[in-house]
Amino acid sequence: MHSDGQKAPLALKLAAGAGILFLHLPILLIFVYAFTTEEKSYQWPPPGFTTRWLGVAWDRPDVWSALGLSLKVASIATLIALVLGTLAAAAVSRSRFFGREAVSLLVILPIALPGIVTGIALRSAFNLAEIPFSFWTIVLGHATFCVVVVYNNAVARMRRTSGSLIEASYDLGADGFQTFRYVILPNIGTALLAGGMLAFALSFDEVIVTTFTAGQQQTLPIWMLEELVRPRQRPVTNVVAMVVVLVTLLPILAAYWLTRDGDTVAGSGK
Template identity: 60%
Template sequence: MRSEQPRRPSWERPSLFTRVMAAAGLVFLHAPVWVIALYAFTTEDRTYQFPPPGLTLHWFDVAFARDDIWESMRLSLLVASAATLLAIILGTLAAFALARRNFSGKESITLLFVLPIALPGILTGLALLAGMRTIGLEPGFWTIVAGHATFCLVIVYNNVVARLRRIPPSWVEASMDLGARGHQTFRYVLLPQIATALLAGGMLAFALSFDEIIVTLFTAGHERTLPIWFYSELFRPRERPVTNVVAVVVILVTPGSDPARVLPDAARREEVSRESEVPPHRMPPISTPRNALRPERTHADQTPDQRQARRRRRQGRRRVEPGDRQGAGPRCRGVARPDRRGGESG
């Protein structure tokens, strides 16, 4: 079957060294995930001895019986949904305002919009907490949502603004010319064009909110989202494998939300054909800072790229505690990646 494909010239084929390094990289990224999964089944609940003395499904029973997990899961999902919805509405509005019009101060406003993603979470959290104190706001569900929306908004904004800039102005003019009012032009012409950008941006925003811990710590008050639950579980050595069970469940759910899979094939095809149709000069360079955070390419590779960039930046500031490695909040998102890959090839 190999012979059916034209043989590539030797300089295009990866060398043995490249292959080995690629494999090593994958192992390095994914091995911790398998360790987390493995210790969800261990019979020993205090230390991490390798190999585990025995395997059991007992911890799944324990985990499913614990209300605090369900509550935290529910809260995290609600917060992420609300923050995503808010981000989609506000981010889209902001993108429409800033994509086309030129007005004085536009650059500054653009910078203000993307700044939250560049700020360390701890600063955002502190600032929000101080702000809430000043106006006497009680921390709770909506303050978490507001905190998360600060950076979710940027994700949606970036996706939508990049897409809008590729839409030729003549499409909007053609729509108006044919008799469409503003809302009709939005509904029939612009929304279908930005739909995939909204989907991708919304999913990424959801994922970021779902695992956010630093901003949440400052804005949550007594509420416990799933990452905070993970974090507090680290200090309860009794049922340590339960955290691994929850991590495994989250990992298993994640591949289903991969935008590359969710997007219908037709939408992706259309996107490809449109990209080839739009002449290069119609795609202005992205002028706002943090270019690396907003590549508008195929959604399949966009998500992990952006996640990684953000994770690296934010985690770089946090000391990783020795006992931390089994599944503190921000980790469990990273572990979603191998699973998706495995799912596609296997």
């Protein structure tokens, strides 16, 4: 058995380095091409570098419109997910009833299904109910998988919280709201914050489900996809992609930092 302080073999270090390059080298290329002087094609090495595309992207009203829509959708979908995911986690972790495991499976199922299946299902449901595609259909579509992320974090933390604390709170005369505020919430607060951050990041860059539920509206990922299909200024797309990487990276890092002390806290991505 290897001790914790033993150095890793050189081959293992090289394999780990190769894996990291495989994962992150394409992302680094986005940052490089965001500053290239070439407007209509990708060349390697780039013919030169410039910062003018940052100003061009800043002055594009379609970029701001798509960014604003993505931020609003992600914010509301995250709020819905926090409420529903927390309630579902509380029911599953603190109650015993027939079909509890089936309920847990059904809650997690949307994130296990391929995005295109979820998108087709939602589009069919909206068409059957004669609901016009709008801002709210995008929000509902994103909430389906955001709930799962919050639920995973909340249910894992609730299962680690001693039930005797809740019983003691009731014995001391606290009602349900007081028990939640002063006992449960402090114990699951970081898990909810981490789940909310991950849910926001997933919603912000969702493409497939949005394609089936957005109608004529453009979130930022949809805007980027259309710009790649019919490019006008390729470096602008890379500038926006760079911003998306930074926007989604920060909440994911924060969620990792908040849950780093619990190896059973779920933080599953989509």
